[in-house]
């Protein structure tokens with residue numbers, strides 16, 4: 181007989197089942213998934229990088245590699261993409277299967293059942309799913325327009341034993357907000373004072389269309405209490421499944437040991453190909469092109485929301501990333517909007533607030549839809565919400 185698995189996998193519905201049903205219908209416009217634009221992948225350059233590398237390399241190309249990922253690629257990522265602080269060296273970076281694997285590894289290493297975890301309210305559903313497998317005690321901290329409410333966080337860490345604080349500092353998923361510079365400094369200090377680990381999950385960092393870049397939380401970390409995560413998924417291609425984790429060397433060693441028991445290492449073939457891509461191409465120019473395209477899509481969605489949503493709704497106007505966060509009047513449940521409108525898929529809010537379960541928000545993604553779809557979709561949503569008022 182199979183062992184009882186019901187304890188480990190939640191029986192509750194997150195609403196995603198209805199969403200996926202809706203998304204499979206042909207005529208549905210999807211503002212749901214956080215996919216980068218398919219037509220902006222640098223396909224030719226990636227194909228060329230693969231062919232060049234496989235021609236240049238010996239049979240070794242198809243061999244096992246290092247648990248941390250190839251040295252050359254780690255070095256390229258540190259200098260060209262991750263940009264944390266000069267003291268960070270090759271011993272501080274491990275390549276992962278996307279940022280998602282980094283979150284899972286950290287959850288596996290740090291959490292036991294009942295341990296305290298602080299997340300933003302709302303937050304990224306994939307991180308919640310990874311943490312939930314360890315059955316922790318969740319605490320939810322409110323998000324303000326400049327990120328986490330750190331007074332509320334400090335009260336929580338004074339009162340409870342907290343092991344992990346998970347935050348998305350740039351163009352947060354799902355709200356699009358950024359953690360201010362002052363808060364980045366203060367969070368690093370709090371982590372060290374109250375001895376918790378901050379997971380700084382930062383896949384949207386380079387997708388800034390306006391405003392100034394902000395230093396990472398990790399750059400203010402003096403005590404090894406911050407782990408910074410990055411990914412190529414949103415800036416190059418999610419199919420590469422390549423992300424990274426930057427941490428103190430001792431922690432990297434423990435994570436590497438854990439990783440040996442799971443998937444051993446990142447794909448050597450992908451590491452080689454990406455290294456070739458980075459040496460042959462101007463990543464900055466690619467990012468400029470992406471940001472111009474995403475900014476235009478965002479502007480279109482903002483204009484359409486202004487035009488079609490009733491005045492009782494509020495929405496964010498992010499300076500980067502993939503998402504706009506809409507707040508509906510309190511009595512409107514976004515799950516009902518999803519079911520009723522039948523034309524537009526989006527992410528409803530209840531499952532993104534792990535404690536407060538707020539229902540009256542919607543996450544709208546604009547990165548992988550056309551202007552025509554954005555206009556049609558926003559109009560349909562506006563009409564549906566007006567009928568529900």
Ligand SMILES: Cc1ncc(COP(=O)(O)O)c(C=O)c1O
Pocket residue numbers: 214277278279280281304306348353381383410411412413418422423
């Ligand atoms: C905040 C955040 N973290 C992590 C991920 C996972 O990304 P990856 O493809 O690098 O695993 C996503 C993807 O949507 C995300 O939005």
